[in-house]
Amino acid sequence: MRASETVAIETTAPEQHRDLTDAVRDVVRRSGLASGLCHVMVLHSTAAVVVNETDDPNIGTDISVALDRAIPDRDGWLHDRIDDNASAHIKAALLGPSELVPVRDGELVLGTWQRIILMEFDGPRKRKVHVQLLPS
Amino acid sequence: MRASETVAIETTAPEQHRDLTDAVRDVVRRSGLASGLCHVMVLHSTAAVVVNETDDPNIGTDISVALDRAIPDRDGWLHDRIDDNASAHIKAALLGPSELVPVRDGELVLGTWQRIILMEFDGPRKRKVHVQLLPS
Amino acid sequence: MRASETVAIETTAPEQHRDLTDAVRDVVRRSGLASGLCHVMVLHSTAAVVVNETDDPNIGTDISVALDRAIPDRDGWLHDRIDDNASAHIKAALLGPSELVPVRDGELVLGTWQRIILMEFDGPRKRKVHVQLLPS
Numbered sequence: 203m204r205a206s207e208t209v210a211i212e213t214t215a216p217e218q219h220r221d222l223t224d225a226v227r228d229v230v231r232r233s234g235l236a237s238g239l240c241h242v243m244v245l246h247s248t249a250a251v252v253v254n255e256t257d258d259p260n261i262g263t264d265i266s267v268a269l270d271r272a273i274p275d276r277d278g279w280l281h282d283r284i285d286d287n288a289s290a291h292i293k294a295a296l297l298g299p300s301e302l303v304p305v306r307d308g309e310l311v312l313g314t315w316q317r318i319i320l321m322e323f324d325g326p327r328k329r330k331v332h333v334q335l336l337p338s
Numbered sequence: 339m340r341a342s343e344t345v346a347i348e349t350t351a352p353e354q355h356r357d358l359t360d361a362v363r364d365v366v367r368r369s370g371l372a373s374g375l376c377h378v379m380v381l382h383s384t385a386a387v388v389v390n391e392t393d394d395p396n397i398g399t400d401i402s403v404a405l406d407r408a409i410p411d412r413d414g415w416l417h418d419r420i421d422d423n424a425s426a427h428i429k430a431a432l433l434g435p436s437e438l439v440p441v442r443d444g445e446l447v448l449g450t451w452q453r454i455i456l457m458e459f460d461g462p463r464k465r466k467v468h469v470q471l472l473p474s
Numbered sequence: 475m476r477a478s479e480t481v482a483i484e485t486t487a488p489e490q491h492r493d494l495t496d497a498v499r500d501v502v503r504r505s506g507l508a509s510g511l512c513h514v515m516v517l518h519s520t521a522a523v524v525v526n527e528t529d530d531p532n533i534g535t536d537i538s539v540a541l542d543r544a545i546p547d548r549d550g551w552l553h554d555r556i557d558d559n560a561s562a563h564i565k566a567a568l569l570g571p572s573e574l575v576p577v578r579d580g581e582l583v584l585g586t587w588q589r590i591i592l593m594e595f596d597g598p599r600k601r602k603v604h605v606q607l608l609p610s
Contacts, residue, residue, distance in 0.1 A: 206576060247526045264416055297434075298434065298573065334610065438513055
């Protein structure tokens with residue numbers, strides 16, 4: 203079994219949501235894992251990974267807008283004195299860099315409306331997503 | 339070792355918090371896992387799993403109220419044009435669908451005041467919770 | 475392989491962020507794990523573990539301030555009638571008690587600017603952090 207693989211994603215806007223499910227599914231299939239867990243982690247501090255719906259792509263936008271309202275850009279954040287992306291760090295910390303999805307019979311176990319989504323908060327950038335596989 | 343099991347939960351209100359700890363503990367015991375990790379994931383995009391206190395059940399209510407204040411219903415969300423539950427999706431994405439709890443000597447490793455809680459944001463509904471077990 | 479270890483942390487202020495990365499790295503090295511996942515979980519309901527940057531320590535402060543703004547102390551929370559720390563519980567539930575970091579060649583897989591951080595919301599207190607290791 204191949205235990206891990208890194209997927210490269212290039213985001214194209216300051217804020218963006220990108221469906222990673224197909225890319226992760228390919229990694230799981232190449233790995234040969236039959237049963238266990240799949241860990242999907244973005245290796246950056248101003249992006250996040252969430253699990254939610256993408257059938258209506260507006261949900262990703264709604265998540266970004268809700269975070270923009272709660273954590274406005276340049277709202278007196280200390281880190282903005284050094285680098286102009288404090289709000290992106292705060293949003294990324296709130297959502298977290300990773301999600302964990304079960305694998306059964308070689309396939310991701312997700313609900314009908316669940317997908318694995320990369321949330322970009324400080325793009326456009328090249329992002330690395332690490333996928334680690336663990337057997338049950 | 340039985341590697342996974344699905345628990346069915348029927349919520350009874352639009353927003354609700356339900357303590358899953360006893361049900362998860364039963365799955366761990368049935369599995370025969372001695373040491374490792376237990377992954378608890380709700381297979382839906384408008385509910386979440388958190389770890390916090392339930393000894394005072396008001397804490398679950400406080401968490402729901404705090405999210406209601408930060409992400410009000412029907413506050414211009416795009417997804418409400420298609421399905422009237424955008425705020426539930428946003429709240430679920432913020433909390434995340436899953437938690438991971440260590441297992442030692444066949445028992446969940448939780449702090450004195452920690453319990454595994456299902457947060458419902460779009461009930462009442464039938465919810466599936468997938469429990470996956472991994473050996474250390 | 476030693477599968478788990480508990481790290482004791484004593485916080486020194488009501489709200490604080492503490493970089494756990496070096497302590498977790500030491501646990502990974504002592505464990506002998508070559509490839510897999512490292513689960514870091516605080517065993518309390520008023521503290522959290524996040525992954526973000528600490529090179530500028532202001533980021534941890536910005537995260538705390540953002541949560542203080544969204545979830546003010548004593549803002550009508552029901553749990554404050556019993557114990558005066560409802561906002562700490564809500565913040566801890568939002569961030570979550572644990573993070574999961576891949577291990578490859580015996581080392582944590584983190585991005586250049588990613589560190590494992592304990593967020594204290596109800597200090598000063600003695601906190602236990604459980605580190606569990608799983609082979610790939």
